[in-house]
Amino acid sequence: MSDSPYLSIVVPAYNEARRLPPTLTALVEFFRGFTRTYEVLIVVEQSTDGTLEIAAKQVAQQAHFQVVDNGPKRGKGHAVRSGMQRARGEIVFYMDADLSVPLAEVPAFLRHFEQTPKVDVLIGNRQHAMSRITRRQSPLREGMGKIFNRVLQTLALVDLRDTQCGFKAFRQAACREIFTRQKVEGFAFDVEVLLLAERLGYGVEDLPVEWINSPESKVEIVADSLRMLRDAWQIQRRLRHMRPELSPPPEVVPAKGPDAVRENG
Secondary structure, eight states: OTTSOSEEEEEEESSOTTTHHHHHHHHHHHHHTOOSOEEEEEEEOOOSSOHHHHHHHHTTTOTTEEEEEOOSOOOHHHHHHHHHHHOOOSEEEEEOTTOSSOGGGHHHHHHHHHHOTTOOEEEEETTSTTOEEEEOOOHHHHHHHHHHHHHHHHTTSOOOSOSOOSEEEEEHHHHHHHHTTOOOOSTTHHHHHHHHHHHTTOOEEEEEOEEEOOTTOOOOHHHHHHHHHHHHHHHHHHHHTOOOOOOOOOOOOOOOOSSOEEOOO
């Protein structure tokens, strides 16, 4: 895969007409000084505010940016999966459309991959002692997040302190194997991804990050937390009997230009 880029960034988006444009500007600026090959995939679920058209217009002149029309809204897990399966980079990130974890954290993750060959998956950890919380979540939202992760640990589902930070990175092999198996459409997909990584024998570590909370989060605190716990338990039961054999590499998805691409898978 000699024509594959070094770095891929996947950004899922739904009704992000207001928050996505500054993120796209930040991505363009970030890559001006980037010396290695890259691609950016903006995966847009069918929105009511023109997100797809706005994104396609803004990056029309950016050869390494691709806007993917991902069809009707099915959930963040589906949007991320679509982008991660399309991504061709040696290292593949997914991150939130509001850049709650700034792009300035990307180089530290890349260095850690280069310095630690045994690590296949890196996740941002807002609970890390060295993380910098520039703008906090509300006490209720922050408390529910901690309870959610504590319950996961108590039930021996995931032994990590912050499963839901929307800033995660994967080596290509891990990305391929995990996201060809990932099924959850909603917010619990993060837990599924980490359980799959563990079941497949990949090395997972977390790193401190800067966190700038967006007050426009689309997570419904109580209802989504309960749904995520239910989904996490079902995921664990499903994966308990999964055979961990790795699959042969799939065919490479051809690179696309900056125009919007229809993708309903």
